Amino acid sequence: MQIEPSKGINHLRDLYAQFNAIHIDQLERRWIAISLMVIGLFVGIITIDALFHGINPPGKVETIDSASLHLSKEFAEDNLGVQVDEKGAIIIRMVAGRYSFFPKHIDVPAETPLTFRWVSMDVLHGVHIPMTNMSTMIVPGYVAEITTTFPKPGEYPLLCNEYCGLGHNHMWSNISVIAKEDWKAPVKSPAKGEQQ
Amino acid sequence: MNDAATRKLALSHLWVAFAAFIVACLMGEYQVLERSGFIPALDSAPVYFASVSTHGVLMAFVLTTFFIMGFGYTIATTSLKQPVWNQPLAWGGFGLALFGVVLAAIPLLTGKASVLYTFYPPIVAHAAFYIGATLLVVGSWVWCAIMLVMFTQWKKANPGQAVPLAMFATAANAMLWLWTSAGVALEVLFQLIPLSLGWIDTVDPGLARTLFAWTLHPIVYFWLIPAYIAFYVFVPKQAGGFLFSDEMARIAFIVLAVFALPIGFHHLYMDPEQAKGWKLLHGIGTFVVALPTLVTGFTVIASLEIAGRLRGGKGLFGWILTLPWNNTMVLSVILALLMLIFGGFGGIVNASYAMNAMIHNTAWVPGHFHLIFGGTTIIMYFAIAYYLWPMLVRKPLFSNAMALTQLWTWFIGMVILTTPWHILGLLGQPRRISSVVYNNLLTLAWKPYELAMIFGGLILLGSACLFVYNLAKTQMNPSSEAFAQEIEFAQPIHAVTSLPEYLNSLTLWNKVIAVLMAISFGFPILQFFFMKTFGSSAWGY
Known part of the structure; x- marks a missing residue:
């Protein structure tokens, strides 16, 4: 009773034989082989980087109610901006809303991994710091998390790069990247209602 | 194409396409001027965003859809030598699509639908915009049905024979478009129309973007396939040679149609609502779909080389010089391939x-x-129009020299427009801004490129005017001399002798697409129904 699998294989063999019977020029076969190798090279580099070097775009699927950010603990106004968590990691919580990024200005250290957590309080936004890979869409209902490192100190603009309304041009703020040794962790101001 | 009724049908579609095109070109030039800030009197975000929304809709949805429908009717009737199946239905599709365009144009032009042509929620436009756009798509589905019926009927009447390549590709495009448009149709019917009418209170923008991404990649192949059809079935003949390989052309169209669909997440790489594994999977698929374009490049250049050598060209590159550069189709393909190389790199x-x-x-x-669609694809639309127009109106082209000037200026204008545009992006300029108000030194570097873009746009506008003028003059030519030329399809060097059924039919590929779509979009769409999500209410702009 080994008919079923061999039938399938025979069918594939037929299809392949039919394919081989059609005329494809030798030069064209070679060109296709070269094309496949080039594509394989590109795909290979990207896949190895993604799987072994952790080079990925943002992609942490995490939902949040954008309509009540002010009531959420994490994105309440007092909790925004740069913070150092108990493990020493730098977390930056930012809210995008027409037409700015809040807080309006932050200081971060260069050459240090930074984890940004972006949320929208209204419509679709995007944020990019030119000349860096700090780029993400900020979709209402989701937290956009991205970790990156800025190699060079300097003043960088934060620009909204998705149309969000007639004031879209005006949606931007600033970020100062400070030399690692000059940067000081901000003192966490206690959230309202918390014990001093 | 002796049939006057078919010619009228095709011409009506093509004129709607080119009328949309010339209006959108005017808007494009206004937009580069406004955005540069050199003329303060023009500065107005409401006008700019109404204009850029209309420009996008006219170019990407109206020009393309009507052109593809008109071109498809022409290809089907001439390659199959059959009249259009159910001509009243075809006119019904045309009327429905045109009514949809008018319905969408009213809110667009009055600033009630300044949501850009991607209309991402939760910003919401007037309901008439979504309903109009839907009717345009439904009208195009009528065309798809007619193309697939004619394809099937011909196959039944001619068992065992290879369907003419031009019609095979047209039918593949109709199948592709049915699959492609399903994603955006789900988004518009279940999310955007109910939200804009107030029937529902919230939508999930993450789900909306996922459904839109379903459509967003293959839609560009829907637009591109007519250009590829011209590459394969018109160019070799016009250059004075033969098609290098008929079979490889079919394989290219199949791979194009099948792999265009399951790869839309490259538009969502930077999005938070999809996980990176799915993005990587779609990313790999995106590279696979480069293959049919590389094969097409080879076949087209090989066909041109055969023609060049038949015309006496010698040496490694000598054959390029002996090509008929004064033939609009041949000039167009050369310029289109140049733009495809740079656009493909990008x-x-x-x-x-x-x-x-x-x-x-x-x-x-x-x-x-703009380089790859406005350049490569649209220059081939021009070439097709110049080729078909004399046969559609039964009069010789008004001016071939003017057509050649038009093609060159379109290419030059596109280079001057899009090179600075790419550089601006590398210098960090976001897209979709109506003016530069960032108080940052970075913006000083942007000015010269914005100035160059104004000139690029101006050249393109002039070129577009020449194009429409040439077609209009051709049609209004009072001469009654009979113009008897017919469409000539290129012959392959090797006649197609044995063609497997799966290269002559779409049935198998339809199933392959269904499987690939289930793999690549099944879980990413279902996840929204399994996890706790928070919808967004509708926002104005």
């Missing part, structure tokens, strides 16, 4: 997964799609 950057972060939503992106 596309590989966009496709490269994490590297996308550097250019995502920067000015690079509109620079890229």
Whole structure:
């Protein structure tokens, strides 16, 4: 009773034989082989980087109610901006809303991994710091998390790069990247209602 | 094409397409001027965003859809030598699509639908915009049905024979468009129309973007396939040679149609609502779909080389000089391939997964799609129009010299427009801004490029006017001399002797698409129904 699998294989063999019977020029076969190798090279580099070097775009699927950010603990106004968590990691919580990024200005250290957590309080936004890979869409209902490192100190603009309304041009703020040794962790101001 | 009724049908579609095109070109030039800030009196965000929304809709949805329908009717009737199946239905589709365009144009032009042509929620336009756009798509589905019926009927009447390549590709495009438009149709019918009418209170923008991404990649192949059809079935003959390989052309069209569909997440690389594994999977698929374009490049250049050598060209590159550069089709394909090389290079950057972060939503992106769509695809639409017009109106082309000037100026204008646009993106300029108000030194570097873009746009506008003028003059030519030329399809060097059924039919590929779509979109769509999500209420703009 080994008919079923061999039938399938025979069918594939037929299809392949039919394919081989059609005329494809030798030069064209070679060109296709070269094309496949080039594509394989590109795909290979990207896949190895993604799987072994952790080079990925943002992609942490995490939902949040954008309509009540002010009531959420994490994105309440007092909790925004740069913070150092108990493990020493730098977390930056930012809210995008027409037409700015809040807080309006932050200081971060260069050459240090930074984890940004972006949320929208209204419509679709995007944020990019030119000349860096700090780029993400900020979709209402989701937290956009991205970790990156800025190699060079300097003043960088934060620009909204998705149309969000007639004031879209005006949606931007600033970020100062400070030399690692000059940067000081901000003192966490206690959230309202918390014990001093 | 002796049939006057078919010619009228095709001409009606093509004129709607080119009327939309010339209006959108005017808007494009206004937009580069406004955005540069050189003329303060023009500065107005409401007018700019109404204009850019209309420009996008006219170019990407109206020009393309009507052109593809008109071209499809012409290809089907001439390659199959059959009249249009159910002509009243075809006119019904035309009327429905045109009514949809008018319905959408009213809110667009009055600033009630300044949501851009991607209309991402939760910003919401007037309901008439979504309903109009839907009717345009439904009208195009009528065309798809007619193309597939004619394809099937011909196969039944001619068992065992190879369907003419031009019709095979047209039917593949109709199948592709049915699959493609399903994603955006789900978004518009279940999310945007109910939200804009107030029937529902919230939508999930993450789900909306996922459904839109379903449509967003293959839609560009829907637009591109007519250009590829011209590459394969018109160019070799017009150059004075033969098609290098008929079979490889069919394989290219199949791979194009099948792999265009399951790869839309390269538009969502920077999005938070999809996980990176799915993005990587779609990213790999995106590279696979480069294959049919590489095969097409080979076949077209090989066909041109055969023609060049038949015309006496010698040496490694000598055959390029002996090509008939004064033939509009041949000139167009040369310019189209040049733009395809640079546009394709940019596309590989966009496709490269994490590297996308550097250019995502920067000015690079509109620079890229203006080059590859406005350049490669549209210049072939011009070439097709110049070729078909004399046969459609039964009069010789008004001026071949003017047509050649028009093609060259379109190419030059496109280079001057899109090169600075790409550079602006690398310099960090976001797309979709109506003016530069950032108080930052970075913006000083942007000025010269914005100035160059104004000139590029001006050349393109002049070129577009020449194009429409030439077609109009051809049609209004009072001469009654009979113009008897017919469409000539290129012959392959090797006649197609044995063609497997799966290269002559779409049935198998339809099933393959269904499986690939279930794999690549099944879980990413279902996840929204399994996890706790929070909808967004509708916002104005």
